[in-house]
Amino acid sequence: xxxxxILLWVVVPYVxxxxxxxxxxxxxxxxxxGWTTRSSQLYESxxxxxxxxxxxxxxxxxxIGHVGGLLVPKSWTQAVGISDHAYHVVAVGxxxxxxxxxxVGMAILILRRRLVGPVxxxxxxxxxxxxxxxxxxxxxxxxxxxxxxxxxxxxxYRETVSVWFxxxxxxxxxxxxxxxxxxxxxxxxxxxxxxxxxxPFTRLIHAFSMPIGYFTRPYVVYRSRDPQPxxxxxxxxGDRP
Numbered sequence: 001x002x003x004x005x006i007l008l009w010v011v012v013p014y015v016x017x018x019x020x021x022x023x024x025x026x027x028x029x030x031x032x033x034g035w036t037t038r039s040s041q042l043y044e045s046x047x048x049x050x051x052x053x054x055x056x057x058x059x060x061x062x063x064i065g066h067v068g069g070l071l072v073p074k075s076w077t078q079a080v081g082i083s084d085h086a087y088h089v090v091a092v093g094x095x096x097x098x099x100x101x102x103x104v105g106m107a108i109l110i111l112r113r114r115l116v117g118p119v120x121x122x123x124x125x126x127x128x129x130x131x132x133x134x135x136x137x138x139x140x141x142x143x144x145x146x147x148x149x150x151x152x153x154x155x156x157y158r159e160t161v162s163v164w165f166x167x168x169x170x171x172x173x174x175x176x177x178x179x180x181x182x183x184x185x186x187x188x189x190x191x192x193x194x195x196x197x198x199x200p201f202t203r204l205i206h207a208f209s210m211p212i213g214y215f216t217r218p219y220v221v222y223r224s225r226d227p228q229p230x231x232x233x234x235x236x237x238g239d240r241p
Contacts, residue, residue, distance in 0.1 A: 008190060009175045013168055016193040023200030024208060037206045043118035051108030058102025062141075065095050070165045074158040084156070092149045099142045106135065130202040133195050140188035148182055155182055161189065 027035055077087055110131055113123045148155050160177040167174040
């Protein structure tokens with residue numbers, strides 16, 4: 001191990017995670033009104049109707065795949081009867097599909113922001129920087145998946161990257177495992193931690209505001225109005241006004 005390895009595989013991850021946690025707490029306490037997607041749907045909705053679902057479904061699938069690949073040990077999948085070949089085929093196939101879906105969705109959203117005048121005017125430098133970092137992370141991830149695992153010799157990241165990642169949370173980083181990781185995958189990991197660090201200060205912060213309580217709240221009962229006008233009360237003295 002050298003200083004560069006310590007910087008990339010120990011300092012960068014811990015600093016990024018710390019900035020994510022502290023930045024989120026800061027935004028929650030001191031910038032509640034800025035905790036928003038800054039939606040531009042009022043300016044344009046036709047293109048958004050295509051790009052937004054593709055982007056959100058794609059990023060959700062990518063996150064699920066990363067969580068499973070990084071946090072679930074290889075021995076667990078083998079214990080339930082999933083062979084390495086089967087895991088490789090499913091991971092590469094679904095990962096590539098989710099990545100391309102995410103990339104296409106983001107491309108549509110970026111083109112929309114550039115081509116629709118009001119949306120472009122509402123785009124900040126913060127948004128542009130976020131899209132740039134996110135695009136680099138996605139492209140590097142797709143490049144590694146397709147170049148190394150789909151058409152290349154293949155690389156089992158679960159024996160190196162996943163073990164190193166889990167070791168971070170045990171406060172015992174196994175830096176030596178990252179020595180033989182392909183360069184494209186290393187760049188993907190570093191830029192992903194950069195994205196994690198800037199996450200609380202971008203519109204991506206709204207991902208932490210999922211309406212979980214929506215699934216447990218009581219039903220809202222709607223009652224239709226009586227179409228007939230209310231009748232006036234009558235008495236022995238005649239109709240009351």
